[in-house]
Amino acid sequence: MIHSLFLVNASGDIFLEKHWKSVVSRSVCDYFFEALERATEPENVPPVIPTPHHFLINVLRHRIYFVAVIQSEVPPLFVIEFLHRVVDTFQDYFGVCSEAAIKDNVVVVYELLEEMLDNGFPLATESNILKELIKPPTILRTVVNTITGSTNVGEQLPTGQLSVVPWRRTGVKYTNNEAYFDVVEEIDAIIDKSGSTITAEIQGVIDACVKLTGMPDLTLSFMVNLDISSELNFACCFARQCTVTPVTTVFFSLVAIPVYVKHNISFREGSSQGRFELTLGPKQTMGKAVESVLVSSQLPRGVLNANLSPSQGTYTFDPVTKLLSWDVGKINPQKLPSLKGSVSLQTGASKPDENPTINIQFKIQQLAISGLKVNRLDMYGEKYKPFKGIKYMTKAGKFQVRT
């Protein structure tokens, strides 16, 4: 399956390599670099690259390319999913997954990769199990290890490895038995020029932080207040150490859009100036405040500079990448935030064909926009009474406004 792994940083240097079978020369990455050169954006590198003798499957996370070398037929998603799992594990262990963190912890990285794959086939990918085999580095442990000479490596087979619930250790005990749930919903939407919704979808995740002793069975019941045209689809899965994280996907055909944008962006033929006006306002928020609003837009290539004035918050414009971003903060319904001014175009350049798309990010606390409510949590199988808590939040996912 997976033959070798190369980690490549943004500037195109291989800074780590690991082989599970015979060594594959790092020159195989030349094909990857070729593809990298051809791609206009870092994201545009195709995930699967064929070479005469190998196949390179790569993922890009945290500005690091994880390039896996494959020699024969394998489901590509298998490799991609695994590589993402590697990144998640690194993040879990080192807090961040950056080139520096990986270089600093190269021994732990190596030990992890050794445990995660055997002969290129995944062996232990559950972070719960890995943490028993290889303890995450902490300052305290490093100090203790140097003094006592003890090691970071476990000597016993983790109990989870043999059970059918690998994400749960056996015999877990907590002093405070508590269960917290965050219902987080994300709205993906495309809004067209005139303000009408082209497509909108809500995906919800129920993040659970459950610290309960023993092996209780939990039942979470929901109150759903939906119209007929909506559909609810649950996909449950489990992950993360001692906690259980079921993920919920919700598809809605009718989605309440909580913000609106009034825009007036125009470039005139022959003139080197363009008008730029944006106004944001809340809509269908059920009385909750829209917070942490961030507007970003990729302005056309012909734009030289922007001279704008925001009524609140700050804005930046990067003349190289042409990226405009405006940190609005909280929307005050009485005084709507706006960004007005002019943009200057390259002299002689023709008027851009298309107005830029506006991406919006926001958060609404204490609101699940789909109307989903957690009704109750029942626990069976254990005797104590747990402390329960629930929090709702709505966020923007890929929220785009075409202008």
Place this chain on the structure above:
Amino acid sequence: MLNHCFLCRNEDLKEMLESSKESLKLEAMKRIVGLIAKGKNASELFPAVVKNVASKNIELKKLVYVYLVRYAEEQQDLALLSISTFQRALKDPNQLIRASALRVLSSIRVPIIVPIMMLSIKEASTDLSPYVRKTAAHAIQKLYSLDPDQKEHLIEVIEKLLKDKSTLVAGSVVMAFEEVCPDRIDLIHKNYRKLCNLLVDVEEWGQVVIIHMLTRYARTQFVSPWREDAVFDENSEKAFYDSEEERRVDQSKPYIMDPDHRLLLRNTKPLLQSRNTAVVMAVSQLYWHLAPKHELSIITKSLVRLLRSHREVQYIVLQNIATMSIQRKGMFEPFMKSFYVRSTDATHIKTLKLEILTNLANEANISTILREFQTYVKSQDKAFAAATIQAIGRCATNISEVTDTCLNGLVLLLSNRDETVVAESVVVIKKLLQTQPSQHSDIIKHMAKLFDNITVSMARASILWLMGEYCEHVPKIAPDVLRKMAKTFTSEEDIVKLQTVNLAAKLYLTNSKQTKLLTQYILNLGKYDQSYDIRDRTRFIRQLIVPNEKSGALSKYARRILMAPKPAPVLQSAFKDRDRFQLGTLSHSLNSQANGYLELSDWPAVAPDQSVRIVEVVEPAGAPVFGKSKPGKSDEKFYSDSEEEEEEEEEGSSSEDSSTLACLSEENSDDSNKSSSSQSDSEKKKKTLKNKKLQQQKPDSKDSHDLALFLSQLHSFFLNQFLASSPVFVPETSRELLHRMTGKGLSAQYRFTRQPCIYGNSMVSLQLTLSNSSDQALENIHISEKSSTGRDIHRFNASERLEPQASVTVSMGVDFNDSTQAANFQLCTKEDEFSVSIQPAVGELLLPITMSEADFTKEQSKLVGMNESSATITMTPENVSSQSVNRKVVSVANLGVIPSSQENIHRFAGKTVSSGCLVLVSVALKDPDAVITINTENTVMASMLLRQFKTALTNSGP
């Protein structure tokens, strides 16, 4: 200098490794691993490192392992020093240590240790810890890649591990199977149901591998569910458990899915909810390749859900959706909006989404899609805009209603400022115009005007081609364009030059007055061009169009050759032919066959023997028979004498059985016939005798027939306590059913499989091999329905087509009703009918059972008197050994061997297939004689059996 430094550093690492301090050694190893990670060579430290392989410090040891696996291949001799340490560790009480020792040992790619590896793998495969067994499964692949000659031995280990019931092992061993012997489908049969049932609990990576393997398996074992008349039963639970009636499918009945096929679909469905995207994709492709078409919709939503995942995941999923959406638009149409492009998507994601939207386009949604496309055309990503124009072109050709709208839209784009957009539009317009040129001469004129401003060669060439092709529609403009081209000819690209030559030739033929000189000028330019192609083309055209002495015949046809109406190009998806690859595979993703890709076979026309998947379950053999007894028949004469007899017979056997029987008789006593009950009273004394008579009587009267039937049912119930066992010996020899001469090319052979028949409990299962030795394909081979009188026959599914020299094996069941009379039936092809008959040997009418020796003697003691027949024979010396007696007996009759405590007495037990009578055989050796005793109620059978045993045991030879 650098090199020198490096050496210095290595020196101090060596010192550190040789020091006595553990912490220094560990520090050194960490630095060495750092070197390896950076891809630097640290092989010269091998001797110093390998010494630490037996270290007590587990972290140090692990790091040494890492080093060893990396460099052992280069330092084979030194690596051997470490082997003994691993061999010792393989015996360690700690399973983690045993497992990691095996992992490292098998990862050292040194050919010398192959025998040691083989031994360790074999040992580990029987380890008590499933984790160690999992490691063994991984090691199989490693050893195989090191030494493919070990294949046969490794297959044995795989076979053993496939039987493993641990979920931990399942995924890994299937992986090994796929790598080492993917063609040995036969190893899967017996484990198929187990794998299906374990699947949910297997770890996620194993699930992916198993699902892919099972997809391949199912395509070889089940018939296609994609039939028009198919009837489906979502919950064919019933079919699965009491298969008897369900399986007795007539050919006239519609398709019914094999319960095993359904089992697979049912057990994979919940995995669509997995968090692992690879698992979701694997299940989706399984459904795509195996499920009936109308059940496909459940995978749609799961796949759309995956689009929220990482960019790379989206890429693969979209590719697969693109392939699916070509064949089945309806599946994804409701989710069309999920494929709308966002400006933040990567280019390859955008193009894939575009592809899918184009595939989904139909009359109903085309206006929405075109509106969406309009925004894409304006995109700043020009490559994407160009792809959108192509997509519009495809929509326009596929949906005739919008062709004009699209064309107008594209013409508007011709005035776009961006060159790539214009060029792409020209190319697409050219393709569109070919479908209906006459109405669009104004568009051609418009393009001729644009010609001067267009610099992209492909677009220029397209316009020139259009001019030439439709020069009759634009008689004034075309020569002018040619004139312009004559001026710039030398500075054009090759593709434009070729089209110029073409245009010149076509104009010469249609309008030679105006263009003769221009054409000659261009042909002269072309003659001295640098490119071979253009010189070649010029020469060809000149010979074709300019009449001279030599060219004679061909130039007459020049007009017809050059001006022939050309078919419009078919604009089709790039994913059109991707479905030749299994979805979700690397090969599908790349659209070219990757190394190690396993072809998905077509559905077989006739399902292979289903019974191969039946696992011998330890459960009472007769139970289903009794459950299926037909009360309508037995009620009438229920309260008969025989009933009570049975009860008496029961005495001494387990009390549980008799009490059940008693219950039964009570239950039915209401319906019982008064007269028969009184009759039974009167005859009570002679009951045993009467019973025997009944058994021997021909079933001439209905009463006695029913009685016998009921008796037999009771018997099978009675036999519950004895376990059915698998046959001890299955003869390989097959007998001829139909000779190829009489069968006009069709020949048939049959063989008794000695397995319990899946079609009915009273049937004997047969395997038929049909071969076609003629030189034409034979069609519709089946057993005629009207002809099979006298015997209940379960026909095999008609074999639709048998190619010349091909053969097919089918299974059928025949109820011989415990008699050796032949079963006659007609074997038919499309044209002919052939009468054939199968006469079973008496030994084939039995099924083996096992029981303890005590039970055997107990049962034997009940079947005495007329129920016992015996003979004394003189054994040939070579037959005296117990093996040879066993072998001879079981080859004659399908009996189970009863373990015997006495060396000179051999015991065998079986039951008749139809009525389920006990047949007990014992052979007592009294040198040089032997006494064969057969105890059974079926005395006819007993005497026949006896005769056969006599011949078998007195004959020497095998």
